Amino acid sequence: MKILPGPASKKLSEKIASLLKLPLLELxxxxxNDGETYLxxxxxxxxxxxxxxxxxxxxxxxxxxxxLLISSTLKEMGASKVxxxxxxxxxxxxxxxxxxxxxxxHDITMNLFYNSGIDVLITINAHNSEAFLEAxxxxxxxxxNIIPFLAKxxxxxxxxxxxxxxxxxxSIEDIELASKILNFPYLTLEKYxxxxxxxxxxxxxxxxxxxxxxxxxxxxxxSGDTAIDAxxxxxxxxxxxxxxxxxxxxxxxxxxxxxxxxxxxxxISSNTIERIDVTTIDIANSITDLLExxxx
Ligand code: R5P
Numbered sequence: 411m412k413i414l415p416g417p418a419s420k421k422l423s424e425k426i427a428s429l430l431k432l433p434l435l436e437l438x439x440x441x442x443n444d445g446e447t448y449l450x451x452x453x454x455x456x457x458x459x460x461x462x463x464x465x466x467x468x469x470x471x472x473x474x475x476x477x478l479l480i481s482s483t484l485k486e487m488g489a490s491k492v493x494x495x496x497x498x499x500x501x502x503x504x505x506x507x508x509x510x511x512x513x514x515x516h517d518i519t520m521n522l523f524y525n526s527g528i529d530v531l532i533t534i535n536a537h538n539s540e541a542f543l544e545a546x547x548x549x550x551x552x553x554x555n556i557i558p559f560l561a562k563x564x565x566x567x568x569x570x571x572x573x574x575x576x577x578x579x580x581s582i583e584d585i586e587l588a589s590k591i592l593n594f595p596y597l598t599l600e601k602y603x604x605x606x607x608x609x610x611x612x613x614x615x616x617x618x619x620x621x622x623x624x625x626x627x628x629x630x631x632x633s634g635d636t637a638i639d640a641x642x643x644x645x646x647x648x649x650x651x652x653x654x655x656x657x658x659x660x661x662x663x664x665x666x667x668x669x670x671x672x673x674x675x676x677x678i679s680s681n682t683i684e685r686i687d688v689t690t691i692d693i694a695n696s697i698t699d700l701l702e703x704x705x706x
Contacts, residue, residue, distance in 0.1 A: 411493075411705060414451065416464025416480065418473050421684055422497065423463040425694040430701060435460070437480070447476055449483070456488035459705065463495045467660055467683040470500035474519065478526040485527035493530040493705070494523060495697055497682035498658045502537035503630075508605060520545035532700060534682050534693055535584075535629050535657045552704075554696045556680055557584050557627075560655060561591040563678075563691055564625065572625040573649075577601055577612065577640040584627055594625075599640055612639040619644060623651040630658040631679075634665035641672050651675050658682050 414435045415423030427434040438450040462480055466473040481492045504515035516538075523531055524546040536542035536553045543551055564572070572594050576585035578601035589596040600613040624644055631637050637654060644652055652674050659666075659679035666687050669677060677688040 411459045411461055411701070412453065412455070414460050414462045414480065414484075416462055416473070417447070417476055418467065419463045419465050419495075419497065419684070422465075422681060422694060425692070426461075426463060426495070426698055426701075429694060429698045430706065439476075445472075447472065447479070449476065449479055451480065451483060451487065455484055457490050459491040459493065460484050460489045461493040461495055461701065463497075465498045465683055466496055466500035467498050467658075474500060474522070477528075478522055481523075481526040481528045491529045492527050493532065493701075494528045495532045496523075497534045497680075497693065497697075498660070499533040499536055499542070502533075502542065505538045505541040516541060517545045520549070524549040530705075532697065534680070534696070537629060552700055554693075554700060555584075555587070556657060556691075556693050556696050557587045558591055559693060559696055560627075560657075560678075560680075560691060561588050565592060570623060571595075572623045572653075573597070573619050575599065575617070575619075575624055575626045575640070575644060577626065577628050577636050581628055584629060588625075588627060599643065601636060601639075610635050610639065612636070612643055614643065617644060617647040619647050619649040621648065621650045624649040624653070626652065626654045628654075628656045631656040631661045631665070634661045634669065637661075637669055638665070638672070641669055641674055645673055653678060655679065659685055659688060663687055 412433045412435050413423050413427040417439050436452040440448045464477050484492050501515040501519045530550040532552045534554050534556055539553045542553050574585055574589050574594050574596040576598040585596045603610045653676045654674050655678045657680050679688050680691045680693045
């Protein structure tokens with residue numbers, strides 16, 4: 411197997427290649443004045459299994475298009491298998507039709523991956539694991555859950571009991587898993603999303619977290635509305651310490667600063683999206699473990 415770094419995930423690709431002692435192909439790319447991407451794959455791919463690593467954080471369409479162009483070209487050049495490692499999978503939240511005529515972007519995106527020649531798709535904490543595994547049925551898929559990974563890190567560095575909080579009922583599986591591994595108590599908040607404006611609000615309730623250490627866990631931060639509302643509510647109830655962990659950190663720097671200024675002690679996210687403004691948990695090992703187990 412050879413590793414091909416996509417334009418958005420160079421560091422993670424290098425880490426994966428180095429951990430597995432696999433050759434790293436070179437991708438020559440540049441952006442034309444009109445924004446289109448020029449791509450050139452350098453190296454021998456004939457009869458080789460190639461793993462492309464490319465996250466699809468904003469600008470999602472560009473990142474997605476680059477994967478499609480690269481995978482089609484790899485197959486055309488004679489690669490025997492194309493494995494796409496897409497640590498953050500875009501459009502995963504548009505996984506069902508809530509109103510007539512709504513586009514189910516997740517399913518279409520998954521079909522695009524498959525039709526571009528991708529044989530295997532690996533992602534980290536897909537927003538809706540069931541929907542992810544059901545889409546594009548002929549493509550092999552793996553949804554890696556890195557919550558156990560986070561739990562290990564928390565245990566290593568923060569040797570005390572934490573109250574784990576999820577911002578909404580959708581976070582229950584992650585929260586329960588973290589709580590089970592760490593043996594910490596947990597609760598979830600109640601979130602409502604207006605179907606027309608998409609604006610969210612978290613129900614104002616009393617939380618029993620006075621003088622406690624709180625770990626707020628969400629799978630993704632995007633606009634930051636969920637995290638900001640949840641953080642405000644938790645802080646109103648006077649915890650002694652609050653850490654916010656999100657797996658996929660798509661928030662702008664302004665949003666991250668706003669959360670820090672509210673009084674959160676630490677923001678931790680994984681490197682499914684590379685960032686320098688928060689504490690990062692490296693998830694490369696979860697990917698290399700899977701590649702070793704299934705393909706090497
Ligand atoms: C919701 O279902 C997710 O778990 C996140 O809470 C949500 O998508 C975060 O998005 P935002 O930062 O835009 O509120």
